[in-house]
Every structure is written in structure tokens, then in C-alpha cells.
Amino acid sequence: MPYVDRQNRICGFLDIEENESSGKFLRRYFILDTQQGSLVWFMDNPQNLPVGTDCVGSLKLTYISKVSDATKLRPKAEFCFVINAKMRKYFLQANDQQDLVDWVNTLNKATKITVPKLSDNQQNSENQRALPDVVGPKKQVSYKTEIIGGVPIVTPTQHEGGDVANKSEREAMQRSHSQLPYFLGRTAQDHTVIKSGYCVKQGAVMKNWKRRYFLLEENSMSYFKSDLEKEPLRMIPLKEVHKVQECKQSDIMMRDNLFEVVTTSRTFYIQADSPEEMHSWIKAVSGAIVAQRGPGRSAATVRISNSTTCYTKFCFNSGWVEIP
Incomplete structure (x- = not known):
């Protein structure tokens, strides 16, 4: 879904047919900057690219005459819409129907003169x-x-x-919807896969940020170099997770949509592609942890064993789990 970043720009991932009439759509990160009067797109979120990386495409908003649904023009391209600019039509694919509606309305509103x-x-x-x-x-x-x-x-x-x-226009960007993962190409058993998709993760040693494919299953959360890999770079057992929540240091790190998974040995900082996707991951991981503990421990409980008191606290709806 399009979201507003720290610079008050509207951003999000879309697939675009860069070569006209090629039928080949490529995933790009779009930034709609009404102050600069431009729509630009990059290979990835510029936060994850080397400093100074140029955009791969751009359009001046004054060149755009109309933005509309194009599902009938391109029936094979799901959730497709078209930007009419100068002498060319730019065809793009949204992530779902609501994403399509939001982008069409947002772009049309931005191109009003x-x-x-x-x-x-x-x-x-x-x-x-x-x-x-x-x-x-x-x-x-x-x-x-x-x-x-x-x-x-x-x-x-x-x-x-x-x-x-x-x-409705003023509230358009405030709607919250679940966003589907972008890639579901893995062969993992369907009944164990809770959620999957690409996120950006901070490295443990160099503290650099790299895009990784995450896979949440019943008992673990793993991340891979890509969705084509069979062996994960690392698997995080859910029993070792103490807390998952929106990161309180996102302002310091200058990262949007950042959440953290706190384990016994390390805190994993993970950036989602949108606020909706971030909350979806937090909710999914929290729910998996609650399910793993069993229904008998799905609320605040106290368990006494060997003269030791263990407090377990869950809060599923608010998106965090804490287990001292």
C-alpha cells in the first residue's frame, strides 16, 4: 500500500512495464513527491541502495493527463492501471485491488493543476x-x-x-489493509507456512541493510538470500523469541516501517515495505508464539514449578509478546 514517509512523500512498491508493449513487468520502488512535482522510481528503497544511486525512471506530474484502471486493457496483468503521460502510456501492477484504487486516486489527486x-x-x-x-x-x-x-x-x-x-480523499492514506507477500515461490509445506515475503534486515557485524526473504512457520522464523534458496541463512526458533514489536529506535536509525524481534542472544531489526506489512508481520509472529505456547497460556498466566515463578504475558491484538 502507498504510505507517507518521513519527508512527507508517498511511497510504495509497484511493478512497471518499463519497455513499452513488452509485457514484462519489473518491481520498482516509487516515490511521489508533490513538492518537487515528480514521480520517480528506483530499483529498491533508496535507503537500501548506495548513496547517490540514481532513479531508473521519472515523470513530471505536469506531463500526466490521466491515471485509470487498466485491467480490461491488460487482462493478463492482475491489478493493472495506466498512467497517460505525453505520448506514452505507462502500465503498472499494484499488489491488490485496494492498492490499485489507492494509487489511482492518489496520482490523480497529485496531478490536478x-x-x-x-x-x-x-x-x-x-x-x-x-x-x-x-x-x-x-x-x-x-x-x-x-x-x-x-x-x-x-x-x-x-x-x-x-x-x-x-x-474520503483526506482519509484515503489512513486506511489499513493486509498486504499480501510479494513472492510465494517456495516449496515449503503449506500447512506450516504462516507468512512469507521480502523484508530488509540489518546485519549483525557490519550493520548494513540487505533484502532477505523471510519465512514464518509454526515453530521458527527463517530468512533466505532469496525466495529461490532452499537453505536459510539463519533460522530463529520461536521459543527463543522474547518480544516482537515496532522498533522504538526507528527515528534514530532513520528507517520507516521498522520492527524488532528480540531473542535471548540478539535483537533482529527488520524493515517492512509498508506500515501495513510491518503490522502484519508483528501480528503473525505474535500469533505464532501464542499458538506455540498453547491455548492454556494464551493470556497472562502464572506458572509455579520447582519453587520458581515464571510470568508469561501475551497481548495478541496490540502486536507484542513478552516473556521474561
Whole structure:
């Protein structure tokens, strides 16, 4: 899903047909920067690329005339939409239907061109000519002119003192949806795989960040170099996990969508591709730990054994598990 990063830009992964009419879609990280008036895309999140890495493609928002659903134009490309820009059409694939709707609405909203406001006298004169006479006392109403897809559109900005802007547009980026993992190509047994997908992990020694394929099963969480590998780089037994939660040091690390898996020997810092995906991973790992402990220990319990008191605390809905 598109999300707003620390620089107030709208970001997210999409698949794009870079070579027109090739039918080959490549996964890219998109950044919609309304302040700069541009849509750019990279091989990966720039945070995971060497400093100074150039984008692989870009579009000025003023070149975009329309963004629309293209599932009928490209029936073989699932969740496809098209950006009409200059003399070319850019076809892209979203992650799911809601992702498609969010990107289409966001891009169309970003490419609206607002005509500079006229002076009060000019505006009143224009409004008087454009609007029919209204019986009864007149109310002052201000209007704005926007160019959408090359067509001038006049809309009221206030009505009886209230903003008539569509509330659904303001809340579009606040919706939360579960995001499907990008790659499900492994041959692991279906009944044991709880969640899988790519995330970015911090290395233990060099502290560098690398994209890894994660696989959550009933008793462990493993990560691989890619989804094609059979042997994991490391397997983390869930019985060794003390806590999984959103990382409190994300501001210091300058990483969006960062969560941490705390084990006996190490804390794993993992970055998801979106806030929804981050919360999905936290919930999935928390749920797997609760399931592993058994239903008898799915709530705050106290167990006494050999004169030792062991406290176990779970909070599934809030997305964290703590076991001292």
C-alpha cells in the first residue's frame, strides 16, 4: 500500500512495464513527491541502495493527463492501471485491488493543476457571469478552477462556511489493509507456512541493510538470500523469541516501517515495505508464539514449578509478546 514517509512523500512498491508493449513487468520502488512535482522510481528503497544511486525512471506530474484502471486493457496483468503521460502510456501492477484504487486516486489527486486565484473583484465578476441568479438572500461562495486531464473544472471550495472537499480523499492514506507477500515461490509445506515475503534486515557485524526473504512457520522464523534458496541463512526458533514489536529506535536509525524481534542472544531489526506489512508481520509472529505456547497460556498466566515463578504475558491484538 502507498504510505507517507518521513519527508512527507508517498511511497510504495509497484511493478512497471518499463519497455513499452513488452509485457514484462519489473518491481520498482516509487516515490511521489508533490513538492518537487515528480514521480520517480528506483530499483529498491533508496535507503537500501548506495548513496547517490540514481532513479531508473521519472515523470513530471505536469506531463500526466490521466491515471485509470487498466485491467480490461491488460487482462493478463492482475491489478493493472495506466498512467497517460505525453505520448506514452505507462502500465503498472499494484499488489491488490485496494492498492490499485489507492494509487489511482492518489496520482490523480497529485496531478490536478490549480489555476492561480483571481483577485476578489475579478473572482466575483467571474462568478456572477458563470452562475445563474438564485432566489432569496445570496451567500458568498468561493470557487477554484482546476485542470483535470486537460479539462477546466470549476468547483466550490466552501459551502455555508464548511469545506466541501471529499472526506474520503483526506482519509484515503489512513486506511489499513493486509498486504499480501510479494513472492510465494517456495516449496515449503503449506500447512506450516504462516507468512512469507521480502523484508530488509540489518546485519549483525557490519550493520548494513540487505533484502532477505523471510519465512514464518509454526515453530521458527527463517530468512533466505532469496525466495529461490532452499537453505536459510539463519533460522530463529520461536521459543527463543522474547518480544516482537515496532522498533522504538526507528527515528534514530532513520528507517520507516521498522520492527524488532528480540531473542535471548540478539535483537533482529527488520524493515517492512509498508506500515501495513510491518503490522502484519508483528501480528503473525505474535500469533505464532501464542499458538506455540498453547491455548492454556494464551493470556497472562502464572506458572509455579520447582519453587520458581515464571510470568508469561501475551497481548495478541496490540502486536507484542513478552516473556521474561
